Amino acid sequence: MNTVFIPPLEAAQAKPASTPSIKNLPVNLFGSVMGLAGLGLAWRLAHQYFGVSPVIGEAIGLFAALVFVVLAAGYLVKVARHRQAVVSEFAHPIAGNFFGTIVIAILLLSVVAGPYDETLAQGLWTLGSVLTVALAGLVLSRLFKGRQDLQHAVPAWLIPGVATLDIAVTGGHMPMAWAAELNLFAMAVGAALALIFFTSIFPRLVHQEPLAKAMVPSLMILVAPFEVGFLAYANLFGIDRFAALLFYFGLFLAAVLGFKVFRRDVPFAPSWWAISFPLAALANAALKYAHVQGSPLLLVIAWSILLFLSVALAVLTWKTLGSLVRGKLLAG
Incomplete structure (x- = not known):
């Protein structure tokens, strides 16, 4: 199969292990922060709507913040010692999109920090918003150079667009006078980019060669524009029938893709964290929608997604730590 489908990280999985090095820290590991924070x-x-103990959510959120600090420190060391490796990763037509996981993580952590320190939350959201808009503009500018290979149109393309939507998801309660207009701007840009990228990715997945196995988990990213779009729209305009359409299509797509993604023949790799944030967005959307509608069936669906996500991320965390301890995670 043409290896063009495989970012450097996943391609490395097939090579013999070498001495672990911070040079091999993959940027897509920041997807773990997105999933854990979500x-x-x-x-x-679940605590707010159904009275579940607040300890669970706060503990997971603080763990996500700790993971971000560790990864950020590691990646800064990579920037300092292996600048060219970072430049190459950013310039890669597929792997470069995963830099969006960093800005989304910052935006989500602003919400995690909200109950503890409002100033910190506002600072993180502002920083995340500026970086997100800059990244979206940079990625779009790069695509406008033309002659893009259709085989590079993979689900990871959606990350910068979804990141822009996350500004509106996380900024609904920001008190700054300019925040409301920024949220509208982000919703407009994110929705348009998600639509453009989705309509480019879908034909490629249908008419071109299947994704390499290491990239199969990234198929779940296709769910993100609809569920993140639901959350952003609900923050700005409330939950109406249009919001319901976004939620239900995302739910349908997650169910269909689940049979493609969760297969025993897809080996563990850091790329599996690609499932975490789309499913976390789905869980948050399902809880919000079930709470508004009050339907017992919707409540069962929401809780099923939340429990499945909790188990999946616990397994991914355990496997990632095991890979790190065995020296495989940072092996070239």
């Missing part, structure tokens, strides 16, 4: 916020909603 899971913590979902359990926070």
Whole structure:
């Protein structure tokens, strides 16, 4: 199969292990922060709506913050010692999109920090918003150079667009006078980018060669524009029938993709963290929608997604730590 589908990180999985080095720290590991923070916020909603102990959500959120600090420190060391490796990773037509996981993580952590320190939360959201808009503009500018290979149109393309939507998801309660307009701007940009990228990715997945196995988990990213779009729209305009359409299509897509993604023949790799944030967005959306509608069936669906996500992220965390201890995670 043409290896063009495989970012450097996943391609490395097939090579013999070498001495672990911070040079091999993959940027897509920041997806773990996105998923863990999203899971913590979902359990926070479960506390708010259904009286579940607040300890669960807050503990997961604080763990997500700790993981971010560790990864950020590690990646800064990589920048300092292996600048060219970072430049190459950013310039890669697929792996470069995963830099969006950093800015989304910052935006989500602003919500995690909200109950503890409002100033910190506002600072993180402002920083995350500026970086997100800059990244979206940079990625779009790069695509406008033309002659893009259709085989590079993979679900990871959606990350910068979804990141822009996350500004509106996390900024609904920001008190700054300019925050409301920024949220509208982000919603407009994110929705348009998600639509453009989705309509480019879908034909590639249908008409071109299947994704390499290491990239199969990234298929779940296709769910993110609809569920993150639901959360952003609900923050700005409330939950109406249009919001319901976004939620239900995302739910349908997650169910269909689940049979493609969760297979025994797809080996563990850090790329598996790609499932975490889309499913976390789905869990948050399902809890919000079930709470508004009050339907017993919707409540069962919401709780099923939340519990499945909790188990999945616990397994991914355990496997990632095991890979780190065995020296495989940072092996070239």
